[in-house]
Amino acid sequence: MATITASLVNELRQKTGVGMMQCKKALTETDGDLDKAVELLRKQGAAVAAKRADKAAKEGRIYLIETAEKAAAFELSCETEPVSNNDDFVALAALAVKAVETQAIASVEDLKAATVDGKKINDVLQDVLVKIQENIDFRKFAEIKKSANSVFGVYSHMKGKIGVITELAYEGSADEAALKAAAKDIAMQAAAFAPVALNDAAVPAETIEKEREIARAQIEAQAQATGKATKPEFVERQLEGRVAKVLKEIVLEDQEFFMSEKNPKKLNVKDYLQEVVAKQLGLSSLKVVNFIRFERGN
Secondary structure (H helix, E strand, O other), X not given: OOOOOHHHHHHHHHHXXXXXXXXXXXXXXXXXOHHHHHHHHHHHHHHHHHHOOOOOOOEEEEEEEEOOOEEEEEEEEEXXXXXXXXXXXXXXXXXXXXXXXXXXXXXXXXXXXXXXXOEXXXXXXXXXXXXXXXXXXXXXXXXXXXXXXXXXXXXXXXXXXXXXXXXXXXXXXXXXXXXXXXXXXXXXXXXXXXXXXXXXXXXXXXXXXXXXXXXXXXXXXXXXXXXXXXXXHHHHHHHHHHHHHHHHHHEHHHOEOOOOOOOOOOOEHHHHHHHHHHHHHOOOEEEXXXXXXXXXXX
């Protein structure tokens, strides 16, 4: 059996950041083979993740990336707020940001498999798991590829608790800074009012059906309380009205634009962009065509 020297233990510790006793144990189990010890500790990192998978990872950060060709968002989650400020957590996130900026990433799996500066992100993740001993993982990823005559708005709320990216498409010519400011305003709207879809057509059918069921139950409860039966045709009319009201709350372009000083007429987002911002900027058209909204822990 190989002699496990203090210098070898220290070298492994420098490579992995793991405590001295854990490094010594790994080297003992691998007969002093440094590379195998690193691999073992990484495997133990995976074991840490599996062991703590039932622990709620509701902290972390939403990271937003914008380049000339795309905008993207991902969540790196952890169990406790202090870990999200840990140097190793921050370095892992920075590596992931660089991967998104420089490579074609389409999913969480792609992100973990990416190699940046000679380091595979998933390997670095395993190292961090071993060192921190918390449930840490990349939870979700989304990307918007930039179209011609469009701008991105990027907004991070409460140190990455919520992250929003919007894409506005325009016809005409306008100052890019003014366009991006408008796009950021809409991103702030989405952060505050949590839309689930861009427009009515994008609302999932199951969401509409669920709202219809809720509205029907409310109408039936009201009829029972008053002792007055409602004619079926009136029920349907009430259902449509109540669902339409809900859609105005959950559809981004139908929500009332929230900055009252800019929107004294209380226009919805769609009309505000077209009737106010487009006219101010001399554009023939301005509309939201895409958005991403991530909220930490959801």
